[in-house]
Amino acid sequence: MKIATKMIHAGATPDPSTGAIMTPIYQTSTYVQEAPGKNKGFEYARSQNPTRKALEEAFAIIENGKFGLAFSSGVAATDAVIKLLEPGDEVICANDMYGGTYRLFTKVFEKFGIRFFYVDTTNAANVAAAITTKTKLVWLETPTNPLMNITDIEAVAAITKPKNILLAVDNTFASPYLQNPLDLGADIVMHSVTKYLGGHSDVIQGALMMNSAELREKLYFIQKSCGAVPGPMDCFLVLRGIKTLHVRMKQHCENGKIIANWLRKHPKVAKVYWPGFEDSHGYAVAKKQMRDFGGMLSFTLKDDSMENATRVLSSTHLFSLAESLGGVESLINHPASMTHASIPREERLKNGLTDSLIRLSIGIEDAEDLIADLEKAIG
Numbered sequence: 001m002k003i004a005t006k007m008i009h010a011g012a013t014p015d016p017s018t019g020a021i022m023t024p025i026y027q028t029s030t031y032v033q034e035a036p037g038k039n040k041g042f043e044y045a046r047s048q049n050p051t052r053k054a055l056e057e058a059f060a061i062i063e064n065g066k067f068g069l070a071f072s073s074g075v076a077a078t079d080a081v082i083k084l085l086e087p088g089d090e091v092i093c094a095n096d097m098y099g100g101t102y103r104l105f106t107k108v109f110e111k112f113g114i115r116f117f118y119v120d121t122t123n124a125a126n127v128a129a130a131i132t133t134k135t136k137l138v139w140l141e142t143p144t145n146p147l148m149n150i151t152d153i154e155a156v157a158a159i160t161k162p163k164n165i166l167l168a169v170d171n172t173f174a175s176p177y178l179q180n181p182l183d184l185g186a187d188i189v190m191h192s193v194t195k196y197l198g199g200h201s202d203v204i205q206g207a208l209m210m211n212s213a214e215l216r217e218k219l220y221f222i223q224k225s226c227g228a229v230p231g232p233m234d235c236f237l238v239l240r241g242i243k244t245l246h247v248r249m250k251q252h253c254e255n256g257k258i259i260a261n262w263l264r265k266h267p268k269v270a271k272v273y274w275p276g277f278e279d280s281h282g283y284a285v286a287k288k289q290m291r292d293f294g295g296m297l298s299f300t301l302k303d304d305s306m307e308n309a310t311r312v313l314s315s316t317h318l319f320s321l322a323e324s325l326g327g328v329e330s331l332i333n334h335p336a337s338m339t340h341a342s343i344p345r346e347e348r349l350k351n352g353l354t355d356s357l358i359r360l361s362i363g364i365e366d367a368e369d370l371i372a373d374l375e376k377a378i379g
């Protein structure tokens with residue numbers, strides 16, 4: 001099945017009780033049993049819910065996986081993956097990744113004896129060099145937030161597979177429309193569904209996708225035991241969001257390309273981070289593993305002061321100043337003071353995350369209007 005058909009039909013079977021074409025919102029906590037132990041496959045809604053089940057089937061299909069699991073947030077999905085591990089186990093992860101993932105790893109799990117090692121995964125050799133006999137998981141994010149670094153998933157999988165080390169990829173920035181890590185050798189795909197999959201800035205949710213039935217059993221056990229499950233209304237909203245993922249992503253990519261090229265020529269802009277530039281560091285790998293380059297980009301200003309960045313950030317009208325990304329409306333964000341404020345300034349600067357770095361989540365409005373808005377703000 002081709003991609004558009006898949007997005008529209010994934011997980012969509014008419015409701016068996018009425019024939020309703022859209023999966024109903026099964027707003028229930030429990031299910032009446034015919035006799036003790038005799039039920040229709042649904043016992044208690046933390047463990048099973050028909051709306052969630054339809055969505056989890058959709059998750060599997062859109063990532064070319066066999067199984068999908070839904071969680072109450074992206075970080076809850078990540079949390080479930082780390083709970084596969086035991087004290088003493090080691091994780092290798094990217095040194096440039098979502099701040100909430102870093103916080104979860106360092107502030108929550110380190111105290112349980114799990115050790116995390118941060119390396120520059122854009123060079124797969126660094127991953128190989130960090131592996132010890134205790135390494136159980138490699139956690140990748142590509143493209144990264146906010147510097148759009150690209151890691152070669154296939155190259156890392158070639159290192160982890162022979163050693164039976166799990167490879168998990170946070171695929172939030174690309175979305176399943178642009179990149180399918182399971183096809184490239186990953187064992188687990190994680191999404192902050194909150195972003196492109198939901199697509200309308202109206203839901204917090206997470207997802208895991210995988211091919212191994214054994215892994216699915218272990219993660220399902222964690223899902224029901226720890227209980228970070230989304231409600232049926234949120235599942236319904238995401239089922240609805242996925243149906244337009246391909247048309248939204250096409251427009252995000254088209255607008256992203258126009259705006260990246262426009263910014264690059266702007267006399268007041270210093271540097272634009274977007275993986276679609278042929279001379280960008282990650283271009284060759286992005287071209288190989290992604291279908292297009294996405295709607296996320298960052299840029300710095302020639303006047304690299306906090307004041308100048310603040311002036312631009314406060315002057316847009318169509319771009320709303322907010323955290324998050326992946327919705328139909330465009331957002332503007334200041335990593336140094338917002339999403340990445342928890343990282344010490346010296347650390348930030350080392351990685352190129354300067355005071356004037358501005359991140360854009362390009363929405364699906366008309367590109368001309370978005371450019372006019374940015375033109376006025378940059379001045």
Ligand SMILES: *Cc1c(COP(=O)(O)O)cnc(C)c1O
Binds near residue numbers: 074193
């Ligand atoms: C937002 C985000 C997360 C966390 O997801 P939540 O749904 O906010 O819990 C994880 N990874 C990336 C890349 C994100 O952008």
